[in-house]
Amino acid sequence: MASFAEDRRQDRAAEAEQRRIDQAAAEARRVERVRAADERAARLREQQRAEKDAARKARAERRTELGASLTAGNVYRKGTLALVTASALGSLPAQVLHFAGISPMLLPLPLAIEGAAWVMAAGVAYADERGLPSWVRWFLRLLVVAAAGFAASINYAYGTHLPGLSASDARAAGIGLAAVTLLGPLLFEIRQWVTTLSAKTGSAEDKARRRHDRRRRRQHRSIASLADRFVSAAPFGELSFEDAFAHAWEIETGTDTPGMTPxxxxxxxxxTAALAEAQRPSAVRPRVEARRGGWFRRSRPIDPAPITESVDTSINRSTADLEESTPAPLVPIEAPVALPAPVVIDLGKAVEPVPVGAVAAESVRPRRATGRVPDVARSSRPVRTADELLDEARSATADWSIGELTAEGIRKAVRTSPAKARVLRETLRTERATGPDEAAA
Known part of the structure; x- marks a missing residue:
C-alpha cells in the first residue's frame, strides 16, 4: 500500500513538472511571437518614414528646380521666346490671308518673308557666337529689318482694309499687325544683345580679374609691353602672360619679388636700420646735441652715463650739481663816448692841409679767434693722470666732511674739468663710506 501511494505521488510530481515545462515553452513562444510582431511593426514604421522622407526630398527638389527655373535669366530668356512665338503667330496669318486672297499660288510668300526675317536674326546670333567681324552682323541685321519691314507694311495694309470696321478701328488694327510683325525680330535681337554682353561680362571674379589686368597694364606699361613681346616670341600656348610678366619684372627691376624695385x-x-636703432636701450644709445652755428656743423655725442646726486647743500656747487641751466653772461654796455665840440671854420681863411699817415686803428676789444687755435699757439699745461688727480683730491679734501664733497668744490680745489670733478666726488664719497682699504680692493 505504501509503494502504491509513493508511485502515485511521483506520478503527480512528474505531471506537475511537465505542466511547468509546457507552460514555460508556451510563454517562450508567446514572447517570440510578440517580438516578431514588434519587429514587423518597427520595419513597417521605418519603411513608412523612409517613404515620407523620399517624398519630402522629391518635393524639395521640385521646388528647387522650380526656383532655379524662375531666376531672372531663365524668365527673360524663356519669356522672350514666348513673346517671339506669339508675335510670329500674330503676324503670319494676316500675311497668309493677304496673299491667298490675291492668288493661291502666292501662299508660300508669307512663309518665305517671315522665315527670312527669323533666319537672318538667327544668323546674327551665330555671328556673335563665332566672333565674326562686325560688318557681317550689321549686314544680317539690315536683311532682318528689310524682311520684317516688308511684312509689317503688308500687315498694315491688310489691317486697314478689314471689312466691317470703322476708320479708327481699321487704323488701329493695321498699326497693331505692323507692330507685332516688327516686335518679334526686335525682341530676338535685344535678347541676343543681352546674352552677348552677359557672356563678355562674366561673373564678379571675371570682372575683378579684368579690372586687375587693366590696372596692371596702366601702372606698369613698360613691363607689360616687354611681357607681351615674350608671349608673342614664344610658340602659341607655351608661355603664359603671368610667367612672362614675372620674367620681365625681374629684368627691369633686378628682383623677382612682385612690386619691389631698387x-x-x-x-x-x-x-630696418631705423627700427633697430629705435629699439636699442636708451642707456646705450648716445644722444646727439647739435652745435649752434648752422645746419652744416658737426654734432657731438653727449655722455649717456647717468649722474647720481646726493642730498647736499647748494654751497660751493656748480650749476651742473644744482641741475639748473647757466644763464647767459651779461655783457656790459659801454658808455657812449662824448663827441668833441664842433670846430668853427672860417671860410675866408686858408686851411692848411693835414698830413695823412698810416695810423693803426685802436681796437676797442680784442679780436676773437675765428678758427681752431694751433697747438704751437696754446699754452703748455701738464697732463695729470687719473691717479694723480685722485691723490691731489684726497690731499685737498682730507679735512672735508662728506657733505662738503661737491663737484664744484673739488673742481676749484684741484683745478680740473666738471666731468672729472664729478668722478672724483663719487670716488671720494665711496672711500669715505667704505674705507680706503675696501675701496682699493
Missing part, C-alpha cells in the same frame, strides 16, 4: 629695397633697408 628704390623700395633701399627704403626697406633704411627703415
Amino acid at each position: 628704390k623700395l629695397h633701399r627704403r626697406a633697408v633704411r627703415s
Whole structure:
C-alpha cells in the first residue's frame, strides 16, 4: 500500500513538472511571437518614414528646380521666346490671308518673308557666337529689318482694309499687325544683345580679374609691353602672360619679388636700420646735441652715463650739481663816448692841409679767434693722470666732511674739468663710506 501511494505521488510530481515545462515553452513562444510582431511593426514604421522622407526630398527638389527655373535669366530668356512665338503667330496669318486672297499660288510668300526675317536674326546670333567681324552682323541685321519691314507694311495694309470696321478701328488694327510683325525680330535681337554682353561680362571674379589686368597694364606699361613681346616670341600656348610678366619684372627691376624695385629695397633697408636703432636701450644709445652755428656743423655725442646726486647743500656747487641751466653772461654796455665840440671854420681863411699817415686803428676789444687755435699757439699745461688727480683730491679734501664733497668744490680745489670733478666726488664719497682699504680692493 505504501509503494502504491509513493508511485502515485511521483506520478503527480512528474505531471506537475511537465505542466511547468509546457507552460514555460508556451510563454517562450508567446514572447517570440510578440517580438516578431514588434519587429514587423518597427520595419513597417521605418519603411513608412523612409517613404515620407523620399517624398519630402522629391518635393524639395521640385521646388528647387522650380526656383532655379524662375531666376531672372531663365524668365527673360524663356519669356522672350514666348513673346517671339506669339508675335510670329500674330503676324503670319494676316500675311497668309493677304496673299491667298490675291492668288493661291502666292501662299508660300508669307512663309518665305517671315522665315527670312527669323533666319537672318538667327544668323546674327551665330555671328556673335563665332566672333565674326562686325560688318557681317550689321549686314544680317539690315536683311532682318528689310524682311520684317516688308511684312509689317503688308500687315498694315491688310489691317486697314478689314471689312466691317470703322476708320479708327481699321487704323488701329493695321498699326497693331505692323507692330507685332516688327516686335518679334526686335525682341530676338535685344535678347541676343543681352546674352552677348552677359557672356563678355562674366561673373564678379571675371570682372575683378579684368579690372586687375587693366590696372596692371596702366601702372606698369613698360613691363607689360616687354611681357607681351615674350608671349608673342614664344610658340602659341607655351608661355603664359603671368610667367612672362614675372620674367620681365625681374629684368627691369633686378628682383623677382612682385612690386619691389631698387628704390623700395633701399627704403626697406633704411627703415630696418631705423627700427633697430629705435629699439636699442636708451642707456646705450648716445644722444646727439647739435652745435649752434648752422645746419652744416658737426654734432657731438653727449655722455649717456647717468649722474647720481646726493642730498647736499647748494654751497660751493656748480650749476651742473644744482641741475639748473647757466644763464647767459651779461655783457656790459659801454658808455657812449662824448663827441668833441664842433670846430668853427672860417671860410675866408686858408686851411692848411693835414698830413695823412698810416695810423693803426685802436681796437676797442680784442679780436676773437675765428678758427681752431694751433697747438704751437696754446699754452703748455701738464697732463695729470687719473691717479694723480685722485691723490691731489684726497690731499685737498682730507679735512672735508662728506657733505662738503661737491663737484664744484673739488673742481676749484684741484683745478680740473666738471666731468672729472664729478668722478672724483663719487670716488671720494665711496672711500669715505667704505674705507680706503675696501675701496682699493
